[in-house]
Amino acid sequence: MSEETYTFRIQRNTPTGNGRFDTRWQEFKVTLPTTSTVLSALEEIKARQDGTLTFRQSCRSAICGSCAMRISGRTRLACKTQVGSVARDKVIEVGPQTNQPVLKDLAIDIRPFFERVRRVDPFLKDGPESAKKVTKTAYDQVNQVTQCIMCGCCYSDCTMAEVSPAFLGPAALAKSFRFVSDPREGMKTERLEFLSQPDNMWSCSRCTMCVEVCPKDVKPMEAIVKLRTRGLEKGLRSGVGARHALAFHEDIQQNGDLNEFTLMMRSVGLGGTLAELGSALHLMKKGKIPSPFPHKAEKLGELRKIYDILEKNPLDVETKAAEIVPE
Amino acid sequence: MKSHDLIIVGAGLSGMRAALEGVRANIDVAIVTKIHPLRSHSCAAQGGINAAVDPRDSWESHAFDTVKGSDYIGDEDAIQIMAREAPIVVLEMDRMGTPFSRVEDGGIAQRAFGGANFDRTCYSADRTGQVLLHTLWEQLVKSKVPVYEECSVQKLVVDGAGHVAGVVALDIKSGEVFGIRGKGVLIATGGYGRVYASTTNATTNTGDGMAIALRAGAPLGDMEFVQFHPTGLRTSGILVTEGARGEGGYLINKDGKRFMDKYAPTKKELASRDVVSRAEQTEILEGRGVNGAIFLDLRHLGRQKIIERLPQIRELAIDLEGVDPIDNPIPVRPTNHYSMGGIRTDKLGFSPLKGLFAAGEAACVSVHGANRLGGNSLLDTIVFGKVTGAAASKYVQDQKLPEFPQGAVKEVEDMIGELLRRPDTGVKPAAVQEELSNALNSYVSVFRTAEIMQKAAEVIPVVRAKFKKISLQDTSRQFNIELVRAIELGHLIDLAESIVKGALARTESRGAHFRNDFPKRDDANWRKHTLAHWDPKKEEVVLSYEPVRTLGIPEYEPKERVY
Numbered sequence: 010m011s012e013e014t015y016t017f018r019i020q021r022n023t024p025t026g027n028g029r030f031d032t033r034w035q036e037f038k039v040t041l042p043t044t045s046t047v048l049s050a051l052e053e054i055k056a057r058q059d060g061t062l063t064f065r066q067s068c069r070s071a072i073c074g075s076c077a078m079r080i081s082g083r084t085r086l087a088c089k090t091q092v093g094s095v096a097r098d099k100v101i102e103v104g105p106q107t108n109q110p111v112l113k114d115l116a117i118d119i120r121p122f123f124e125r126v127r128r129v130d131p132f133l134k135d136g137p138e139s140a141k142k143v144t145k146t147a148y149d150q151v152n153q154v155t156q157c158i159m160c161g162c163c164y165s166d167c168t169m170a171e172v173s174p175a176f177l178g179p180a181a182l183a184k185s186f187r188f189v190s191d192p193r194e195g196m197k198t199e200r201l202e203f204l205s206q207p208d209n210m211w212s213c214s215r216c217t218m219c220v221e222v223c224p225k226d227v228k229p230m231e232a233i234v235k236l237r238t239r240g241l242e243k244g245l246r247s248g249v250g251a252r253h254a255l256a257f258h259e260d261i262q263q264n265g266d267l268n269e270f271t272l273m274m275r276s277v278g279l280g281g282t283l284a285e286l287g288s289a290l291h292l293m294k295k296g297k298i299p300s301p302f303p304h305k306a307e308k309l310g311e312l313r314k315i316y317d318i319l320e321k322n323p324l325d326v327e328t329k330a331a332e333i334v335p336e
Numbered sequence: 337m338k339s340h341d342l343i344i345v346g347a348g349l350s351g352m353r354a355a356l357e358g359v360r361a362n363i364d365v366a367i368v369t370k371i372h373p374l375r376s377h378s379c380a381a382q383g384g385i386n387a388a389v390d391p392r393d394s395w396e397s398h399a400f401d402t403v404k405g406s407d408y409i410g411d412e413d414a415i416q417i418m419a420r421e422a423p424i425v426v427l428e429m430d431r432m433g434t435p436f437s438r439v440e441d442g443g444i445a446q447r448a449f450g451g452a453n454f455d456r457t458c459y460s461a462d463r464t465g466q467v468l469l470h471t472l473w474e475q476l477v478k479s480k481v482p483v484y485e486e487c488s489v490q491k492l493v494v495d496g497a498g499h500v501a502g503v504v505a506l507d508i509k510s511g512e513v514f515g516i517r518g519k520g521v522l523i524a525t526g527g528y529g530r531v532y533a534s535t536t537n538a539t540t541n542t543g544d545g546m547a548i549a550l551r552a553g554a555p556l557g558d559m560e561f562v563q564f565h566p567t568g569l570r571t572s573g574i575l576v577t578e579g580a581r582g583e584g585g586y587l588i589n590k591d592g593k594r595f596m597d598k599y600a601p602t603k604k605e606l607a608s609r610d611v612v613s614r615a616e617q618t619e620i621l622e623g624r625g626v627n628g629a630i631f632l633d634l635r636h637l638g639r640q641k642i643i644e645r646l647p648q649i650r651e652l653a654i655d656l657e658g659v660d661p662i663d664n665p666i667p668v669r670p671t672n673h674y675s676m677g678g679i680r681t682d683k684l685g686f687s688p689l690k691g692l693f694a695a696g697e698a699a700c701v702s703v704h705g706a707n708r709l710g711g712n713s714l715l716d717t718i719v720f721g722k723v724t725g726a727a728a729s730k731y732v733q734d735q736k737l738p739e740f741p742q743g744a745v746k747e748v749e750d751m752i753g754e755l756l757r758r759p760d761t762g763v764k765p766a767a768v769q770e771e772l773s774n775a776l777n778s779y780v781s782v783f784r785t786a787e788i789m790q791k792a793a794e795v796i797p798v799v800r801a802k803f804k805k806i807s808l809q810d811t812s813r814q815f816n817i818e819l820v821r822a823i824e825l826g827h828l829i830d831l832a833e834s835i836v837k838g839a840l841a842r843t844e845s846r847g848a849h850f851r852n853d854f855p856k857r858d859d860a861n862w863r864k865h866t867l868a869h870w871d872p873k874k875e876e877v878v879l880s881y882e883p884v885r886t887l888g889i890p891e892y893e894p895k896e897r898v899y
Contacts, residue, residue: 056770113814
């Protein structure tokens with residue numbers, strides 16, 4: 010096994026009271042096999058170079074979710090990341106998760122993250138929509154999202170959470186899908202109604218960052234898309250997000266292009282559009298407002314073909330439950 | 337001062353399952369845990385949970401396998417409770433929401449595990465512990481049980497009459513030391529794997545609950561029985577589930593040959609863990625290993641089965657050993673895994689110390705005796721979380737709140753304050769822990785002799801003396817992990833002493849405790865439990881013994897264990 014000497018550039022955050030921090034970057038040199046994990050490097054530094062270096066860790070096997078931190082520009086589990094795979098010119102930069110308050114060095118305050126998870130009522134509920142019997146494939150939808158270990162990588166790198174702290178976030182939404190897609194769950198519609206409210210499932214911008222950074226292949230954004238599909242199927246179409254999606258769909262299907270002017274009207278209504286008038290005038294000055302008249306894309310037939318394929322292969326959002334049989 | 341009827345220490349499967357019983361009994365129950373509940377090491381259990389849920393199986397058969405697996409030192413009353421309750425608690429978990437893998441007709445899927453006469457291990461792919469843990473946390477959130485998160489319990493407080501009166505804890509986040517009054521304390525802090533240098537356990541598995549109970553006057557039972565899992569990854573010691581062999585995986589040596597038929601002709605790779613670990617170690621010692629490891633070969637299972645049933649194992653092998661089991665065998669070796677010993681209790685989880693209860697790996701009930709069967713630890717945590725949680729909840733309803741002794745909080749505060757203010761001595765806690773855990777690894781392992789174990793016995797007073805001289809670099813109060821680990825090191829030393837003394841004294845071979853100098857089981861002299869007590873005057877561990885709780889059932893009579 011080949012060894013290398015790596016430079017770890019680590020963000021140190023020392024609490025100085027009243028939620029303030031003395032933040033600085035400190036470098037440590039460590040010689041390790043290239044296949045060692047970032048966590049073992051941090052442990053080596055803590056044991057032999059600087060006992061004050063603070064980070065959370067526990068299982069060392071990517072199942073407890075303690076050691077999520079920013080490593081070379083992405084939030085990753087330190088125990089699952091090999092040093093050789095993230096070093097740039099033998100330098101590895103390590104910092105705390107973002108979008109969340111720091112406690113000390115690489116340890117963040119995990120309470121706001123779990124507060125968001127609590128908001129989705131993260132437990133199975135009895136109710137009118139509970140199936141009485143499950144089949145072999147009953148958990149095909151559930152199994153993807155129950156891989157989640159609540160490490161927070163997705164939330165730390167979520168581009169929407171960065172600009173909108175009120176956003177529920179990918180982990181909480183994936184957790185919600187875990188129940189909505191469970192045949193035994195009795196309150197699926199009630200959950201979808203909650204998720205249709207502002208800052209919940211319609212606030213995701215579908216940037217796919219959460220899918221990319223998730224160390225457990227949970228694919229939170231896919232769960233969010235499935236939740237939206239189910240919401241629309243249940244007739245939950247009155248929120249801004251749903252209306253925007255439907256208007257978008259209508260434009261593309263008919264014209265192959267968007268009419269931003271009417272799209273706005275259809276999404277947020279007349280009041281909402283008027284409220285945005287200031288921004289609109291600003292945009293107009295810069296020449297950013299397209300023509301308010303309908304305009305069509307060329308080769309609409311090609312588009313029709315895409316729609317045909319999508320309609321023949323719909324997104325699989327079905328919960329696989331047996332027929333509800335009276336006991 | 338904060339106060340609750342029942343204080344549960346630890347938020348893994350046992351602790352959370354016990355808390356739900358407190359809720360059911362309508363008492364004021366709270367959990368204190370040094371890590372967030374979802375970080376608990378229960379999540380790392382992979383393979384499954386044993387329960388006779390199939391009509392062709394029976395709880396009696398499960399109980400028999402467990403008695404035999406324990407090498408006839410498990411307490412038979414407790415084993416019967418566990419086997420009988422197993423199908424009930426598994427179906428309860430299913431109803432709470434655990435997504436168990438299913439068979440065609442929707443029933444819970446089961447796989448083969450070591451030492452069992454039936455394919456009795458219910459599972460959810462290879463992450464059974466994780467889904468069980470998340471399910472119980474969901475129920476905990478639903479029940480609104482107060483949880484003191486990231487608060488490490490430092491001391492079990494006992495009143496003048498010898499009754500437990502609460503705990504003193506350190507809030508890791510703020511550094512504040514505080515007391516919690518209680519009518520009862522239930523310890524569910526899991527095992528102490530970090531006593532060993534190479535272990536499947538999390539770095540937070542430092543046996544804190546066992547150690548504070550020992551110091552408060554409760555005895556620890558059977559600490560010499562330490563399980564070595566046959567398949568820890570060579571480099572990191574990370575667990576590869578027994579389910580990999582349950583699904584048909586082979587163990588092979590450097591010549592690519594299966595060897596288990598030599599050691600366990602019938603069960604082969606699925607003999608009990610003590611037998612398989614000794615077989616592997618023998619292969620390695622006789623020169624048929626590679627760099628201290630033999631290999632787990634899954635290639636013949638095929639890509640599909642590996643991806644469907646063992647996805648996490650595949651990821652871990654790739655990430656941590658650089659081996660994809662679809663194409664190559666995984667290097668593994670016997671690795672410290674589980675403590676059969678723990679706080680000695682009766683079949684309901686009562687310890688001899690009034691008001692103290694224990695459940696799960698922290699307890700020695702004892703359902704595992706000298707060797708635990710795979711799939712029985714998740715079961716133990718949930719059955720005895722439930723049984724002990726219910727017993728403790730009932731107990732505290734009849735109790736008055738004991739007086740919390742003056743000075744208990746200050747005593748802990750002073751200890752921490754002194755440690756933080758201590759001038760630099762150059763003795764680093766991490767180095768002291770390495771010395772201790774290397775000694776246990778080298779001298780109190782799969783094969784033991786008096787001569788070799790004596791070396792470990794000699795290391796303990798040396799380490800204890802060094803521990804008194806350690807100094808910290810981090811002298812701050814907030815989130816001081818160096819401080820937390822230094823305190824844990826004190827716990828590890830007490831537990832190591834209990835293990836070494838128990839093992840030296842037991843001049844026989846039974847279950848996981850194998851002595852080359854006493855290779856036979858000796859039922860006439862040693863079919864009894866070891867109790868380790870803390871002697872505050874001598875400042876060391878002393879031993880006593882008590883009989884096994886037997887039921888006089890002819891099938892449970894000791895026989896030679898053959899697999």
